[in-house]
Amino acid sequence: MLAVALTVLYVWLTLVPSKLPADRRVVSVAVSTTGRWIAAGTAKGHIALWDQRRPAAPAEFHIERGMLNDLAFSPDEAFLAVAAGRLDLWPTTAPSGPPRPLRSDDRNYGTVRFSSDGRTLLTISGNGTIQALDGQSGRTRLTICCSTVYGEVAFSPDGRLIVNAGHWPALWDAHTGKLVTRLTKSREFFTFRPIAFDDARGWLFMGSQDGRVYAWNVQTGRLMTRSDPQSDYVDTLTVLKNGAWVAYAGFGKAVRLWNPDSGEERVLPSARPTSNMAGGPDGTTLLFGVAQHSIEFWDTGTGQMRRTLKLPD
Numbered sequence: 001m002l003a004v005a006l007t008v009l010y011v012w013l014t015l016v017p018s019k020l021p022a023d024r025r026v027v028s029v030a031v032s033t034t035g036r037w038i039a040a041g042t043a044k045g046h047i048a049l050w051d052q053r054r055p056a057a058p059a060e061f062h063i064e065r066g067m068l069n070d071l072a073f074s075p076d077e078a079f080l081a082v083a084a085g086r087l088d089l090w091p092t093t094a095p096s097g098p099p100r101p102l103r104s105d106d107r108n109y110g111t112v113r114f115s116s117d118g119r120t121l122l123t124i125s126g127n128g129t130i131q132a133l134d135g136q137s138g139r140t141r142l143t144i145c146c147s148t149v150y151g152e153v154a155f156s157p158d159g160r161l162i163v164n165a166g167h168w169p170a171l172w173d174a175h176t177g178k179l180v181t182r183l184t185k186s187r188e189f190f191t192f193r194p195i196a197f198d199d200a201r202g203w204l205f206m207g208s209q210d211g212r213v214y215a216w217n218v219q220t221g222r223l224m225t226r227s228d229p230q231s232d233y234v235d236t237l238t239v240l241k242n243g244a245w246v247a248y249a250g251f252g253k254a255v256r257l258w259n260p261d262s263g264e265e266r267v268l269p270s271a272r273p274t275s276n277m278a279g280g281p282d283g284t285t286l287l288f289g290v291a292q293h294s295i296e297f298w299d300t301g302t303g304q305m306r307r308t309l310k311l312p313d
Contacts, residue, residue: 026289102138165192207234
């Protein structure tokens with residue numbers, strides 16, 4: 001009887017895939033410099049691109065290989081960088097056309113970030129190698145070893161430094177690749193993942209699996225403050241442009257707002273991102289992907305959701 005039951009189960013799983021639940025979680029979002037373009041994608045690589053000047057149905061495309069890890073717009077808003085098994089640039093005005101391939105070697109690229117002039121892309125591969133790539137040719141300009149694909153990498157706002165998270169966060173010279181300073185005394189057991197900057201304070205923020213957000217002086221590497229520990233990982237964070245608050249959360253967990261100056265914390269219990277978070281240009285709006293194949297926009301002042309954008313099914 002057991003053999004018959006297993007056979008029936010195998011046939012059902014094989015021949016009736018349409019009845020299996022689809023993964024509808026949005027795992028990555030990106031907002032362009034002016035806010036004109038918004039992109040969102042699922043883990044399996046269904047990506048939607050909205051032009052806010054033409055609020056009709058979004059453009060859609062799919063990545064060819066691998067799971068989606070990250071999305072980022074170029075500073076001039078001409079391209080959307082897509083990091084997955086490969087690393088591609090998709091033109092925002094013609095996303096249905098072929099992308100410009102930068103890496104096609106299936107090395108599982110994690111974070112992708114542009115330099116402020118858009119000429120260089122920073123990424124990290126599945127083996128933990130940090131690379132700075134020419135934005136036109138994809139040629140490797142700089143290689144740094146090593147971090148972890150789970151941890152983000154980023155350029156400092158002035159472009160002089162490369163910052164990595166991972167188990168041993170550090171600052172590197174963006175021109176030579178030489179180590180400037182480690183941000184912790186030794187390799188940490190908990191992994192740091194998200195990175196954000198606050199130009200007004202001159203601080204660098206990272207979220208850790210220990211449930212805290214850490215703030216360092218971006219020039220000296222000195223630890224300035226950290227949030228109180230929470231039970232959840234800090235998978236995503238962003239600095240709101242009003243300058244007062246840092247928003248952070250674990251995937252699928254409630255969003256927390258932290259004021260690094262006063263230590264005050266607030267919670268948005270119904271806001272539960274499944275993707276990274278991004279701040280809107282007005283300084284109070286927070287947007288992120290959720291499990292319902294959508295992006296939600298939240299007013300951090302009132303704690304209320306303003307609107308949603310739904311990815312086409």
